[in-house]
Amino acid sequence: MVNPGGKFGPYNQPGPTRSEAVSDMRDARPLSGRSQTGAELVRARIALRVRLGSLSPGDRLPDTGVLAEELGISEITVRRALEGMCQDGLLDRRRGRAGGTFVAQGWARVVTLLYDADEAASLDAFHLLLECGLVAHGAGELPAGRLAGLRALVDQTDLADDPARLLELETRFHLDLAETLGGAGMRELTGDLIGRLCLLRPAPSPAVVRDRNRCHADLLTELGRGAMDPAVRAVKAHHQAHQRIHPG
Incomplete structure (x- = not known):
């Protein structure tokens, strides 16, 4: 989720509930029968930010360590997820002083293949x-x-x-x-x-x-x-x- 400050927000931070029933619903899993993996979490948060307009094609992502802290998962998991998204063509990795990981210019085209x-x-x-x-x-x-x-x-x-x-x-x-x-x-x-x-x-x-x-x-x-x-x-x-x- 993108919080009001524009960050991804810690995934495991519990939110307030209105009743025990609603608390139980928060712990439910998608009907596919499995929990969300760390890589899927990273992909989902980035995709949500693109949908909300806080990230656009060509924009640079925060550093891996920053993303790991914001998401509440390991830096290794984030790095592997970003590498997978680069392999898919959703992200671009650039080297040098102005390098980093960027939202691919062809994001929309690549998404249609997924x-x-x-x-x-x-x-x-x-x-x-x-x-x-x-x-x-x-x-x-x-x-x-x-x-x-x-x-x-x-x-x-x-x-x-x-x-x-x-x-x-x-x-x-x-x-x-x-x-x-x-x-x-x-x-x-x-x-x-x-x-x-x-x-x-x-x-x-x-x-x-x-x-x-x-x-x-x-x-x-x-x-x-x-x-x-x-x-x-x-x-x-x-x-x-x-x-x-x-x-x-």
């Missing part, structure tokens, strides 16, 4: 389950004004024209929704899911993002009313909008 529909479907199903659970838990318990930031993101998405900006705003909506309903730990888990999905399936078109933004607006309306069932249906409608474009 798509995995089955893995994406598994992670997307877990994300749907996670959001439905958070919405069901939080409906009727949100204090007045708690949804103001999310409503602002919906309004900004309605006004945005740039495709990259639309993707950034939609991603921030899901991150902020997870934190609003479940705390910092849920935001981090959601960020890792979205980061992995960025490398596994095509980004939605602007028309799809706008369609899903209407689901966001409906969700906030129902959460504001404390209506759990309609709120959960809005989450499912968002998922179905994606499925219409990327079936299976």
Whole structure:
């Protein structure tokens, strides 16, 4: 996850929970049946930063030691993950005084070669389950004004024209929704899911993002009313909008 300071954030730092049930959900694993490896964590965090616009093709990554500290994993694991991403063509390694590891100029082109529909479907199903659970838990318990930031993101998405900006705003909506309903730990888990999905399936078109933004607006309306069932249906409608474009 990208924290407000622009860093990756320590992966294992526990976030506040609203109940034992939500705590149990944070410990759940994606439906693929295995936990995320350190290399997948590094890839997911970098992909998320690209989606959020805090990293762009040609940008230099922080040094390996800095990344290891921010992620809470070993420097060897980070170095191996970055080497793998260089081999894939996602990153470039440059030598010399101005050297380092950079986001490849061909990032978007390379990502299209990494798509995995089955893995994406598994992670997307877990994300749907996670959001439905958070919405069901939080409906009727949100204090007045708690949804103001999310409503602002919906309004900004309605006004945005740039495709990259639309993707950034939609991603921030899901991150902020997870934190609003479940705390910092849920935001981090959601960020890792979205980061992995960025490398596994095509980004939605602007028309799809706008369609899903209407689901966001409906969700906030129902959460504001404390209506759990309609709120959960809005989450499912968002998922179905994606499925219409990327079936299976």
